[in-house]
Amino acid sequence: MDLLTAAHGSPSPETVDAVVAHLRLEQRIGSNAALADVTDVLEQAYADLGELFGVDGAGVVMVDSGTHGLRTLLASWPFPAGATAAVTPSEFGPNLDVFTFAGLTPVGLQVDEHGVLDLDAFARRLRTNPPDLVHLTHLASHRGLVQPVHEAVTMCRAAGVPLWVDAAQSFGHLDTAFGADAVCAPARKWMHGPRGAGVVALHETAWSRLRPFRPRHATGDGPIDALRFGETSTAVRIGFARAVRAHLEHGPEQVRARLAAAGDALREVVRGMPGWDLVDHPAASGALVGLRPNHGQDVEAEHARLASEYGITTTACLPWRAAEVDEPLLRLAPSAPLTPAQTDCLRSALG
Structure with missing residues (x-):
């Protein structure tokens, strides 16, 4: 994925x-x-x-x-x-x-x-x-x-x-x-x-x-x-x-709508998921989603595990990215809404 x-x-x-x-x-x-x-x-x-x-x-x-x-x-x-x-x-x-x-x-x-x-x-x-x-x-x-x-x-x-x-x-x-x-x-x-x-x-x-x-x-x-x-x-x-x-x-408007739908759906999937906090703006727009670990997970290790065990490619965002990033975050960025099978896989992988 x-x-x-x-x-x-x-x-x-x-x-x-x-x-x-x-x-x-x-x-x-x-x-x-x-x-x-x-x-x-x-x-x-x-x-x-x-x-x-x-x-x-x-x-x-x-x-x-x-x-x-x-x-x-x-x-x-x-x-x-x-x-x-x-x-x-x-x-x-x-x-x-x-x-x-x-x-x-x-x-x-x-x-x-x-x-x-x-x-x-x-x-x-x-x-x-x-x-x-x-x-x-x-x-x-x-x-x-x-x-x-x-x-x-x-x-x-x-x-x-x-x-x-x-x-x-x-x-x-x-x-x-x-x-x-x-x-x-x-x-x-x-x-x-x-x-x-x-x-x-x-x-x-x-x-x-x-x-x-x-x-x-x-x-x-x-x-x-x-x-x-x-x-x-x-x-x-x-x-x-x-x-x-x-x-x-x-059509740029159609592309933006597709990406907004992808982000909205993904945030619903990860919101409240055990082990992770959603760190996006409450009215976030678009398909870029940020997660903060809340159970002491090593984000870089999680990034590697998701790729090797589930084939899910993500980005480990380290503190050098911005002054407001005080601990590593996991970034998800799909180009289209996830399928039901992909959603189930992501829940299983992050849960």
């Missing part, structure tokens, strides 16, 4: 075929000619991604991963010395390391008893002591906790404070058309794209903030063109483009 979509959603045969077909094209005519041959496919992908993130497709950049996207942003967006990046306790831990390495100091934002950004306190913070950057992890990587990004975008834009979003767990899973100043996400999770691809989506109001650098051989007239320049795997990006197009053809 595959409960690993939050880590790597399996690419479809069509996505794999798109990657292989482009490699075959490079073999026949060379990589430069092959790239020129698929320019229209990539341009369509920029437009498709812009639609999913609520920005103009001209502000979309394909990168190698979500983390690479964040690093690209930090290298291209000038911040003053001693700049601060405001985050919630559910912020993905490695992002904090990236901020610190880039010279930004992470500072905390006030949240409610469930870990959700306190919008009243946030409004006061923006008014009285605004940070240089607000960075929100839309959907936490360790439990079903969604931050109110749509509201925060409106508030930050009115205050003149840039808001960036980590959409690693919400891209292809929840509604991400919030039009934030910048959004980063990988291709390989809920979008079911190939590993080694990701995206940065920049709102038009943020383009002028980018550091105006240009590589010698870059073409185009704006800073987005400079960000798109560089050596990369075109085949992987073609696979990403195919996965994004398939997502739009299937």
Whole structure:
């Protein structure tokens, strides 16, 4: 039973075929000619991604991963010395390391008893002591906790404070058309794209903030063109483009509804199960489910046991994932509602 979509959603045969077909094209005519041959496919992908993130497709950049996207942003967006990046306790831990390495100091934002950004306190913070950057992890990587990004975008834009979003767990899973100043996400999770691809989506109001650098051989007239320049795997990006197009053809609303149903049903199965506490938000949305052991179980050992004895793949979420994770959690992330047989197997395995 595959409960690993939050880590790597399996690419479809069509996505794999798109990657292989482009490699075959490079073999026949060379990589430069092959790239020129698929320019229209990539341009369509920029437009498709812009639609999913609520920005103009001209502000979309394909990168190698979500983390690479964040690093690209930090290298291209000038911040003053001693700049601060405001985050919630559910912020993905490695992002904090990236901020610190880039010279930004992470500072905390006030949240409610469930870990959700306190919008009243946030409004006061923006008014009285605004940070240089607000960075929100839309959907936490360790439990079903969604931050109110749509509201925060409106508030930050009115205050003149840039808001960036980590959409690693919400891209292809929840509604991400919030039009934030910048959004980063990988291709390989809920979008079911190939590993080694990701995206940065920049709102038009943020383009002028980018550091105006240009590589010698870059073409185009704006800073987005400079960000798109560089050596990369075109085949992987073609696979990403195919996965994004398939997502739009299937219907994002229908996909979100299916994943919400999967999560709701799974939470009903595990709620009150002996040995485990559900740690999701009471109104959690989506198919990412977090469990905390309450009988002293070793989560890493349980993760291994579930795989070896039952064929159930899960994720052991260790404290490095977020400041609010004070002990290991078990993450379940199905891509579709479990069948009755799968539900029975999970109950038996966890019980």
